[in-house]
Ligand SMILES: Nc1nc2c(ncn2[C@@H]2O[C@H](COP(=O)(O)OP(=O)(O)OP(=O)(O)O)[C@@H](O)[C@H]2O)c(=O)[nH]1
């Protein structure tokens with residue numbers, strides 16, 4: 001009995017080793033398998049990631065954000081084509097934390113990126129996230145690191161830019177590209193209010209639409225002293241893509257050369273570490289303290305049989321930290 005348990009644990013370990021090796025060799029099927037484990041928060045994913053971690057940090061992680069329908073997916077399709085012309089391997093993640101179970105948007109992304117589905121140098125995956133709290137969940141960090149370990153040169157992460165997600169993508173990515181359009185009138189306020197703080201590059205897409213010249217000048221004025229490079233593209237017409245890629249590569253070269261990348265890696269490590277601890281604590285919490293117990297305490301607080309402070313302290317004491 002003890003012997004067979006020892007054997008099965010050995011088998012399990014060699015299975016994990018094999019999976020990790022296969023990912024390092026760039027195998028897309030193994031990568032897809034581990035991404036599913038990551039999505040489902042299967043602890044096996046951690047075991048694989050432990051083996052891959054030292055091999056991460058080579059890829060340029062690019063977050064692409066902007067409001068719904070601004071053309072992010074279409075633009076990514078064009079960006080990927082240009083990267084491929086430059087012989088780069090590319091990984092793509094699309095994340096939609098605001099609507100975890102809507103297959104529709106993801107399907108749309110797949111259709112728009114269909115040009116690359118048969119290309120071995122391109123790996124595409126939609127991440128269905130279960131975290132209902134806004135913000136990018138930990139699995140996005142892990143997924144990006146997995147794609148990095150696979151040997152991709154660039155990793156593109158598409159997120160819809162609403163509030164929290166916009167800030168969070170800046171924590172995962174080396175470079176944040178914010179996509180606007182000539183129709184972005186309403187967003188200008190948001191831009192002033194904070195998008196500028198996270199944008200490393202700003203793209204005005206849909207330059208084929210009326211009003212684009214004015215918007216371009218306007219955005220240029222707005223960016224003025226901020227030193228954020230501005231680009232004009234029409235993803236629809238495949239226009240302006242090469243200069244954008246030049247801008248992305250220039251930014252990457254500067255990051256690698258200067259000390260900023262080191263600081264960013266430290267920031268990212270810190271964020272990931274805290275997120276992991278938070279996740280683990282929540283799992284422990286949910287395991288040890290059931291919904292019913294919370295309800296019971298809530299009733300006590302509601303009826304003034306307890307105050308909320310004592311209730312929280314009593315509940316937390318059970319976690320045995
Ligand atoms: N005129 C014009 N339309 C574009 C351009 N780029 C994208 N579109 C169109 O805009 C619509 C939305 O494009 P998507 O690429 O799905 O935009 P998205 O930002 O990924 O959308 P979500 O993922 O739903 O937020 C589609 O109908 C595209 O064909 C462009 O450069 N010019």
Ligand SMILES: [Mg+2]
Pocket residue numbers: 072073074109158
């Ligand atoms: Mg999209």
